[in-house]
Amino acid sequence: MALTTAGTAACAKCKFFDSEQSAxxxxxxxxxxxxxxxxxxxxxxxxxxxxDWCGHFEPAAA
Known part of the structure; x- marks a missing residue:
């Protein structure tokens, strides 16, 4: 299993992130x-x- 880091698992790249507030x-x-x-x-x-990032990261759909 590959190690997930903050750079690859940032909230901005997660399917659970709702960026309606701002970028x-x-x-x-x-x-x-x-x-x-x-x-x-x-x-x-x-x-x-x-x-930010956490352990629940799932990549957003492309």
Whole structure:
């Protein structure tokens, strides 16, 4: 198995990255939204930078 590094597994290259925010900031859609302490507010998706990475990386479709 090949070693995955931050350069090859960056959020910007992942199928779960939603870049509607900007080119450098987006939302991670791997997990469900994070609930908030107040029941009045909706859950939010985690904000990530395009250069971030994690162990859930899956390449985006070309």
């Amino acid at each position: 450098e900031l987006g939302l991670c859609r791997y997990n469900p939204p994070i609930s908030q302490p107040s029941g009045d507010t909706a859950g939010v998706w985690p904000k990530v930078e395009a250069s």
